[in-house]
Amino acid sequence: MFKRHSLSALILGTALTGCASHATTASATPTTNTTTAAETNTSTKQASTQPVEQADFNAWRTDFRAKALAKGIKPAVFDRAFKDVTVSKKVIKLDGNQAEFTRQIWEYLDTATSAARVSTGREKAKQLASTLSAIEARYQVDASVILSVWGMETNYGSYRGNTSTIAGLATLAFEGRRRAFAEKQLIAALSILQSGDVTPERMRGSWAGAMGHTQFMPTSYLEYAQDFTGDGKRDIWSDDPSDALASTAAYLKRFGWQHNAPWGVEVSLPKDFDYTQADQSNRQPVSEWQQQGVTTITGQPLPDYGKAAILVPAGAHGPTFAIFKNFYVIRRYNNATSYAMAVGHLAEKIAGGGEFVAKWPREERALSRSEKLELQRALTAKGFSTKGADGVIGPNTIKAIRAYQQSRAQVADGYASASLLEQLK
Template sequence: MLLQLPRRPLVLLPLLLLAACAKAPAQNLPTTPSLITPAPLLNVPQPALDFAEWRQNLRSEAVAAGIDGALFDRVFAGVTPDPAVIKADSSQPEFTRPIWEYLDGAVSASRVGRGRVLLAQHNVVLRNIEQRYGVEAPILVAIWGLESNFGNNIGSNSVIRSLATLAYEGRRQAFWRNQLLAALQILQNGDISSERMVGSWAGAMGQTQFMPTTYNEHAVDFDGDGKRDLWNSSTDALASAAHYLQSSGWKPGQPWGFEVRLPKQFDYFHADPEQRRTLAEWQALGVYPAISSKGAAVDSRATLVLPAGHRGPAFLLLDNFRSILRYNNSTSYALAIGLLSDNLLNPTEVQASWPRDERQLGRSERIELQQLLAASGFDPGPADGIIGANTRKAIRMLQLQLNEPADGYPSPELLETLRKR
């Protein structure tokens, strides 16, 4: 039995290219993306060794892991830490763009138009990829579009230099060291030369922005030229993204999710990512698709998400949305992929209005909100400015006390209420 599902939005304002990547560090694309004003630099541990000593220790580790010593010496000749990479890793945004502005650019008319052209041009390859991995073409083209503007912006940083910098003096040095060793393995396998191994400041590579460990596990040679080339072969890049999504539990033929209408007097406490119900159970609560079309079985399980609180649109998100989150753990990013993929097939619009008049809390305000929640007897987790599951749960409990819609959304009004308590 199938539930009628909606078609989804075309939003028309421009945005700068996004910087997401498969299994990238979380700071590469925040949940509410796009930096406006940088906050002061975070404390970064100072290296105990100078770079030459550190590089020699790394060489010993790399050789023990099977990396050719001559290759290591050639790749690291002249490599020095990059101060710009440390600055990018150490800073955090004070202000972020609201999700509706992010989506305006992610699903812009120009991106949709270009994506449709490429969807047609690569039709045969995409059908072969879908037959092999079960991932539909529009999703892959949407990822291609957001990750690198369809291969036009793959980054220009030396991956080896960036990763060496982060492994030497960045945060989470063990993580970056592991990525650096994986990058050396890629070079040893001969898929790319060190000079052409370029990417983002965080080491995300190619047209689908894979981290080196993800590359080693999921990159494929789909064009049959003997190399897994995510930089120059769109075929390899698209197939590798499909392989990654398949490994992340992608369910062929199932939508990622859809916009829904909520009944009057709806209990917004149900809008919790930890609450998963079948589509039939959501229907019983009065939750129905905003626009009808064919889609998922009523026994499919979904979560209800209000990305802008109860004043904005509501979405039911299915298992394939969770697979997209494995690619980049950002609700905004995954929603952009879903909406863009829908628009590559049919021009559609989000039915509900975004609360464009509402100001977003800055990072320092979010930290203050968490501190005040804790002082009021709730448990928002660490005061880190990240509005995660614990903070949203604490906000819901406060909203219930205040007899307000318990949507878990951190609004300026809620912060002001806490300041007065």
């Protein structure tokens, strides 16, 4: 889940991420997928811009070694893991990168659920039919969803990352911008080595510490990784993806996956629908939405899979969805709306589904990060406070946009568009 490490993160921007880490959070908009607003707005410390002194790293390592040993890591395990480990300038550079330009949600989905990825997913479904069937039976998580996460994270194992997990996390910890996080993951990685599940040489993955076919962070590995093959090792690094796929299923199950239920369904909203209700946190009984006139996109009654929220990822001018429990479970794997939609939609396509019915507003260009900052500052200047400007369109900005739209008697869908920015200038 740190991709990018995995492919899906590279599409929308670069950041320290983690899929099955869930140590990070992200905006509920398709403009970022793994960093928090605070992290995005944090300046990279001097260590990431000035030459790194190996002596300083050695001093940090000595201090960290004492911490690791105090946590129960054996000296021999630590010393072998850190043998020849030096600071990675590549990791520091990647961690310091701040993507200026992002893609629209439909562009992201075009790539994430491409014909090639769907085709490969169906091929893998056939090749691993018995394994996937057994995993689905044991964990009650749909095989198509397991395949989808695998496809999103590493393109079905074709790119799992080749950075030493110890070296990557040690560099992040030494750099200091997220030292507590990185050191926690390092302790977990050393615990994995101590358990004998993998050797330091094979423990490789993304630059930010995510490992294996479905990109587990070390702390998540310790809690959720599975030995599905029964060989005594939870080997998510093996060319055989069985343990990794089972681990993903175990993770999703732990957070409440509902078997044979959708992540969401495309819907049609009544003309007088109050778009201020279209909020992921506004989960209501399906009967409430039915009473308001919400139907499926084909005009059928909205199915009841428990409480649902209305999602308008492109505002009032694109596909609209009723999202259910499974959408939120996917977000536990990677806390981004775009990612959750991509996993759900790719799974549907692998299982034989097609494209969404409503069309995306493809004429609408994406705002750059600097333009998002400009938008936030402009809204605040006009009396619609975004409670800070960080270039991330989160709940506070969406609330401000809606208040501005309501003041202008516009549809209050909260969508941060280029046309809205022009209005504010």
